[in-house]
Amino acid sequence: MSVPDRLVIATRESALALWQARHIAARLEALHPGLTVTLLGMTTQGDRILDVTLNKIGGKGLFVKELETALQEGRADIAVHSMKDVPMRLPEGFAIAAITEREDPRDAFVSKHYDNLAALPAGAVVGTSSLRREAQIRARYPELVVKPLRGNVQTRLGKLDAGEYDAIILAAAGLKRLGLGDRIRALLSTDESLPAPGQGALGIEICADRADLQALLAPLNHAETADCVTAERAMSLRLDGSCETPLGGYAEIVDEHFLRMRGFVARPDGSEILRAESNGSRAAAQGLGRQVADLMLTEGARALLIPRS
Numbered sequence: 001m002s003v004p005d006r007l008v009i010a011t012r013e014s015a016l017a018l019w020q021a022r023h024i025a026a027r028l029e030a031l032h033p034g035l036t037v038t039l040l041g042m043t044t045q046g047d048r049i050l051d052v053t054l055n056k057i058g059g060k061g062l063f064v065k066e067l068e069t070a071l072q073e074g075r076a077d078i079a080v081h082s083m084k085d086v087p088m089r090l091p092e093g094f095a096i097a098a099i100t101e102r103e104d105p106r107d108a109f110v111s112k113h114y115d116n117l118a119a120l121p122a123g124a125v126v127g128t129s130s131l132r133r134e135a136q137i138r139a140r141y142p143e144l145v146v147k148p149l150r151g152n153v154q155t156r157l158g159k160l161d162a163g164e165y166d167a168i169i170l171a172a173a174g175l176k177r178l179g180l181g182d183r184i185r186a187l188l189s190t191d192e193s194l195p196a197p198g199q200g201a202l203g204i205e206i207c208a209d210r211a212d213l214q215a216l217l218a219p220l221n222h223a224e225t226a227d228c229v230t231a232e233r234a235m236s237l238r239l240d241g242s243c244e245t246p247l248g249g250y251a252e253i254v255d256e257h258f259l260r261m262r263g264f265v266a267r268p269d270g271s272e273i274l275r276a277e278s279n280g281s282r283a284a285a286q287g288l289g290r291q292v293a294d295l296m297l298t299e300g301a302r303a304l305l306i307p308r309s
């Protein structure tokens with residue numbers, strides 16, 4: 001199988017997506033002398049529709065569909081995604097060829113006047129459109145007001161700076177990649193805010209029949225991260241087809257060969273949170289994710305799951 005000497009990356013055009021695509025381009029060119037990587041920027045539905053909360057308009061798929069079409073039509077060879085934005089079930093004919101080493105998976109607290117969530121006075125307004133972040137905040141800090149916040153990372157920071165919010169919650173990974181790590185006032189511990197499945201990891205998507213790309217992309221795969229993300233996504237898939245249930249899932253490596261996995265599902269208002277935790281071998285990451293899901297289902301999680309509409 002001949003290895004290509006040119007590669008096109010399909011990417012969204014937000015600053016974060018472009019950073020991520022350029023990062024992968026640079027890594028590939030460093031790994032493969034003689035390889036030229038270019039970017040094909042495109043706007044997705046998810047970027048266009050900014051006035052509605054994502055889960056109301058079709059969820060994660062909105063950020064990846066146009067990129068997949070570019071792969072299918074041969075206009076691009078690979079697409080770079082935040083794994084957090086990749087639907088749990090890929091459409092027929094697509095595959096994630098590599099998952100890169102995870103950046104900080106935690107959520108970050110950003111505010112002009114306050115040091116952390118606990119320092120906010122009653123009635124303070126916290127911006128996030130993530131059901132997962134909202135449920136966890138409302139469970140722990142019922143006196144705070146959670147207000148929707150969408151747009152790319154810069155837009156969200158702009159709304160905070162304009163005074164529309166007392167604080168906002170963003171993924172630490174995105175801020176750090178954009179050189180905005182100094183905006184982070186506090187990192188939320190994974191106990192306080194359990195991350196979303198895949199948060200902080202990048203995934204490289206290809207058409208499943210592109211065997212010629214496997215060898216090129218394999219060195220980018222980070223086995224530890226891939227095993228953790230596999231467990232997290234298996235949990236999510238078992239629980240929720242709708243993308244409308246607040247849930248978190250986070251696996252980490254312990255003792256080299258094992259995973260510790262934690263998950264939760266909640267009511268959107270945080271009035272009920274069901275948590276589960278289990279350990280398992282890395283070799284059976286998918287089974288571990290399903291097991292954590294099943295533990296929650298046994299405890300009555302089904303009552304919290306919002307059916308696919």
Ligand SMILES: NCc1[nH]cc(CCC(=O)O)c1CC(=O)O
Nearest residue numbers: 082084170171173174199200201
């Ligand atoms: N939902 C948008 C999104 N998708 C991935 C990231 C952060 C980067 C990552 O998780 O790798 C963000 C921004 C955010 O949640 O603040």
